[in-house]
Amino acid sequence: MTTFVDQVREMGLKQAAIAKADEAVERITAGMNISDVRGALRGDEPRRPNPRLRPHADGFWLHIRPSFYHTEITHIYPTFRLGWLSTFMFVWETITGIILMIFYTPSPFIAYNNMWNILANVPLGQLMRNMHRLGAEVMVLAVALHMLRTFITGSYKKPRQFTWATGMILLVLTLLLSFSGYLLPWDQLAYWALTVFLSGAEAAPAPAVVNENVLLILQGAPSLGAGGLLRWYLFHVLLMPLLLAVFFFVHYYKVVLHGFSLPPGREEIGEDTAKRVPRNERTYFIPDILTSELMWSALATLFLVAGALWFWDAPLEHHADPIVTPLHVVAPWYLSWSQGWLKLADKTIVVGFIPLLMIAFIVMPYFEVGKSRRYADRRVGLSVAFLFMAVMLVSNWMGSPEFRVASSAEQEVSQEILPQEGPSILLGVPYEYMSLGTYLPGEEIENNPHLTEALEEFQAAMFRHSCYLVGNPRLPREWDECTVQTLASGDKRYGNFFKDSVMPDPYAELQIEQMQPNLLRLTLHYEVTNPENPDELLVNTDWVSYRHADSNYEEECRFANKNC
Amino acid sequence: MQVKVVIGTITFMLTMMIMGFAALREPARLEKFSHAFEGRSIESGARIYAGNCATCHGVSGKGEECYDTGGNQIGCRGLPLNYAPLLCGDNSDRTARMNAMNWASTKDAFIESVVAAGRAGTAMPVWSAQFGGPMREDEIKNTVAFILNWESDDLCSEPVVTFDWPATAQGLVDEFPDGDAANGEALFVSYGCSGCHGVPDGSIPAAVGPDLSNIAVDGATRVDGYSAAMYVYESILDPNAFIAEECPTGPCLGPPSAMLANFGERMAENPQDMADILAYLLGE
Numbered sequence: 001m002t003t004f005v006d007q008v009r010e011m012g013l014k015q016a017a018i019a020k021a022d023e024a025v026e027r028i029t030a031g032m033n034i035s036d037v038r039g040a041l042r043g044d045e046p047r048r049p050n051p052r053l054r055p056h057a058d059g060f061w062l063h064i065r066p067s068f069y070h071t072e073i074t075h076i077y078p079t080f081r082l083g084w085l086s087t088f089m090f091v092w093e094t095i096t097g098i099i100l101m102i103f104y105t106p107s108p109f110i111a112y113n114n115m116w117n118i119l120a121n122v123p124l125g126q127l128m129r130n131m132h133r134l135g136a137e138v139m140v141l142a143v144a145l146h147m148l149r150t151f152i153t154g155s156y157k158k159p160r161q162f163t164w165a166t167g168m169i170l171l172v173l174t175l176l177l178s179f180s181g182y183l184l185p186w187d188q189l190a191y192w193a194l195t196v197f198l199s200g201a202e203a204a205p206a207p208a209v210v211n212e213n214v215l216l217i218l219q220g221a222p223s224l225g226a227g228g229l230l231r232w233y234l235f236h237v238l239l240m241p242l243l244l245a246v247f248f249f250v251h252y253y254k255v256v257l258h259g260f261s262l263p264p265g266r267e268e269i270g271e272d273t274a275k276r277v278p279r280n281e282r283t284y285f286i287p288d289i290l291t292s293e294l295m296w297s298a299l300a301t302l303f304l305v306a307g308a309l310w311f312w313d314a315p316l317e318h319h320a321d322p323i324v325t326p327l328h329v330v331a332p333w334y335l336s337w338s339q340g341w342l343k344l345a346d347k348t349i350v351v352g353f354i355p356l357l358m359i360a361f362i363v364m365p366y367f368e369v370g371k372s373r374r375y376a377d378r379r380v381g382l383s384v385a386f387l388f389m390a391v392m393l394v395s396n397w398m399g400s401p402e403f404r405v406a407s408s409a410e411q412e413v414s415q416e417i418l419p420q421e422g423p424s425i426l427l428g429v430p431y432e433y434m435s436l437g438t439y440l441p442g443e444e445i446e447n448n449p450h451l452t453e454a455l456e457e458f459q460a461a462m463f464r465h466s467c468y469l470v471g472n473p474r475l476p477r478e479w480d481e482c483t484v485q486t487l488a489s490g491d492k493r494y495g496n497f498f499k500d501s502v503m504p505d506p507y508a509e510l511q512i513e514q515m516q517p518n519l520l521r522l523t524l525h526y527e528v529t530n531p532e533n534p535d536e537l538l539v540n541t542d543w544v545s546y547r548h549a550d551s552n553y554e555e556e557c558r559f560a561n562k563n564c
Numbered sequence: 565m566q567v568k569v570v571i572g573t574i575t576f577m578l579t580m581m582i583m584g585f586a587a588l589r590e591p592a593r594l595e596k597f598s599h600a601f602e603g604r605s606i607e608s609g610a611r612i613y614a615g616n617c618a619t620c621h622g623v624s625g626k627g628e629e630c631y632d633t634g635g636n637q638i639g640c641r642g643l644p645l646n647y648a649p650l651l652c653g654d655n656s657d658r659t660a661r662m663n664a665m666n667w668a669s670t671k672d673a674f675i676e677s678v679v680a681a682g683r684a685g686t687a688m689p690v691w692s693a694q695f696g697g698p699m700r701e702d703e704i705k706n707t708v709a710f711i712l713n714w715e716s717d718d719l720c721s722e723p724v725v726t727f728d729w730p731a732t733a734q735g736l737v738d739e740f741p742d743g744d745a746a747n748g749e750a751l752f753v754s755y756g757c758s759g760c761h762g763v764p765d766g767s768i769p770a771a772v773g774p775d776l777s778n779i780a781v782d783g784a785t786r787v788d789g790y791s792a793a794m795y796v797y798e799s800i801l802d803p804n805a806f807i808a809e810e811c812p813t814g815p816c817l818g819p820p821s822a823m824l825a826n827f828g829e830r831m832a833e834n835p836q837d838m839a840d841i842l843a844y845l846l847g848e
């Protein structure tokens with residue numbers, strides 16, 4: 001064993017240092033010295049024995065990765081890199097999540113202020129929050145698409161049934177992970193989405209004792225509060241990621257064990273040649289797959305950073321309020337289908353059906369044992385899959401705000417242009433353009449394009465929720481002709497082309513008043529006279545909102561995902 | 565592969581540049597968001613104020629226009645909040661109100677503490693859930709932010725009008741001899757007396773303070789050596805000087821009296837109002 005001093009004596013300082021560096025690189029890469037690394041980067045042929053296989057054999061990080069892929073599956077098709085993207089998103093969420101965690105305390109007294117602290121005091125805090133929340137949605141999308149592709153290419157078939165089953169568990173964990181994060185800002189959106197979810201748990205088809213205790217475990221107290229928030233926080237940052245990591249490694253171990261399935265057309269029916277890769281069809285992990293993955297990581301990072309900076313902004317509504325139920329409680333889009341189902345069937349049936357459906361998906365490959373992975377041989381299976389997707393899309397749409405149970409017509413109009421939560425076209429009017437006064441829907445204000453645009457939107461919303469009977473001289477507008485329905489009670493109901501309960505010949509106005517030197521009160525005022533009895537007002541209501549000079553809705557309105 | 569290395573490197577550099585751009589605009593953005601937080605807190609406070617406080621403190625916080633839940637105008641029972649002595653501090657931000665109440669901490673804390681804990685013996689309820697009221701901590705903070713937001717240069721530069729009230733009712737009558745009972749009737753409503761005392765003609769029954777329909781006679785019996793005029797005069801200027809015995813809900817509480825002690829200040833701008841109210845109540 002020669003020491004460094006011996007080496008210096010023997011070869012001189014420079015040579016000894018180079019040898020030492022070479023040795024260090026070889027240790028770090030678990031087998032490749034400096035010239036090997038350089039050769040790999042240049043794309044040279046490796047020396048024999050191939051040092052690029054040693055990191056797989058001796059290194060920790062690469063020992064789970066295959067040392068070469070079948071060249072056929074290194075193209076975009078058949079994997080579309082979706083499994084990789086799911087994994088990338090998980091790592092991404094972990095990193096951004098840990099950063100957010102530094103500034104977060106899971107307490108109903110503090111959590112909401114923490115969110116504002118992240119936005120207002122933490123450098124790049126808004127970007128971090130947006131990246132984490134955008135990432136969560138992209139991850140759900142990536143996992144779902146990955147599932148779709150493994151179905152379409154028939155990769156769930158023997159011998160990969162178990163890979164598919166663990167994949168299903170990963171899908172459920174991904175949804176739960178995303179949804180458990182939803183509660184943490186402790187705003188109205190979070191609180192009520194979770195409340196609806198928990199009311200589902202309560203309606204499960206099980207004995208009441210079981211349901212009650214499950215609910216108690218999920219929310220830590222008879223009602224959702226400090227205990228519940230702490231629990232969901234721990235689900236989100238500890239339990240779910242841990243389970244996801246465990247199942248991911250099982251999943252990926254199986255993927256490598258069986259080899260990535262080749263494109264269906266490449267194999268004889270019933271054969272699985274993924275593990276038998278001829279020498280001339282090998283693409284080695286080092287350097288090709290590695291550089292490819294690094295490039296995709298850079299592209300995905302760019303996409304997420306730019307998206308979170310310019311196009312997509314995480315919502316933050318008012319502080320959670322257990323007493324005030326928002327007008328329309330909607331689930332996040334990836335769970336919206338379940339809300340859609342609730343409109344079709346009884347809650348208990350829906351809640352009982354969902355776990356059955358999951359189990360059906362998990363065991364599907366053990367029953368669907370058709371030998372061929374080729375598309376032409378799987379017409380029925382593929383058709384069923386597309387039918388299922390269509391059903392999910394329609395259900396999702398039915399659960400979305402467009403298909404909600406409408407409240408009264410004037411509330412719907414208000415909710416469209418001046419909602420209880422979140423920015424809107426009217427709140428987005430810059431403060432300097434909020435001139436005091438009373439305005440009619442559709443009114444044009446000179447030199448005030450912003451307010452004019454908002455009033456146009458007011459008119460458009462009125463149009464969707466009004467109808468024309470004999471006209472209203474105070475607000476002469478050509479709404480759709482009224483359809484009249486007589487209800488069993490003898491009352492009349494007026495409808496238009498879009499809805500069956502709207503305001504006949506309504507009057508509406510927007511009042512902008514000064515409340516404090518830098519605070520405005522916005523009032524939407526509605527009056528509808530009973531067409532049967534001109535002395536009676538069917539509707540005479542005000543919808544009030546406030547707008548402070550600094551509240552910065554116009555900034556929020558720049559993002560594409562905001563309702564402005 | 566070389567292409568991928570190049571694309572990856574360029575993309576990475578682009579991302580770094582975008583991050584750099586984002587970092588450069590951070591100070592301005594953070595500033596904006598701090599203000600946005602304030603602004604939205606004030607907006608929420610305005611909503612809470614309109615729903616919970618305006619019935620007593622008035623729509624514009626001046627202790628003037630108050631409405632019940634049915635939309636009928638009623639007398640305001642709370643002190644004005646949109647009010648210089650409460651909001652406008654001196655150089656060290658001490659307000660007249662804080663000094664009067666011997667409050668040692670800050671102005672914000674003064675208002676927050678009253679809103680949170682209420683004020684015993686007055687109509688001001690407890691609001692904070694911490695002390696048994698209905699509001700969460702964030703709601704208290706928002707409401708306080710809204711009240712503090714009434715402070716403005718205009719409000720604070722208005723000169724404070726004071727008036728040296730004569731020691732006796734007779735002194736006042738000497739200075740303002742033409743008490744107008746009809747106008748006094750209107751003032752009895754607009755100052756909010758009727759909100760507590762009802763209207764002496766019986767059209768609105770007394771709710772908080774004693775019925776005053778017979779005060780012209782009873783007033784002379786309350787304090788030894790006081791005429792009815794002197795007693796009513798002192799009752800308005802300093803409700804704590806003597807606490808009446810019977811209130812509509814049982815024995816009157818106090819001191820401090822449930823009746824607001826600021827009518828002297830409010831009438832200082834127009835002392836004739838006092839003469840008119842006296843004329844009305846004493847039936848001259």
Ligand code: HEM
Pocket residue numbers: 079081082083084086087090143144146147150155156160163164165166167168169170171174248251252255259260261262
């Ligand atoms: C967090 C969620 C998931 C992660 C991180 C993940 C990761 C991966 C990765 C990296 C691969 C390698 C091949 C490729 O990139 O396509 C893979 C393959 C596979 N995954 Fe997933 N996956 C997830 C969820 C799912 C789900 C929901 C399913 C289906 C229910 C699924 C089923 C499969 C199957 C069958 C394969 C084998 C594909 C083949 O051999 O061609 N995975 N997964």
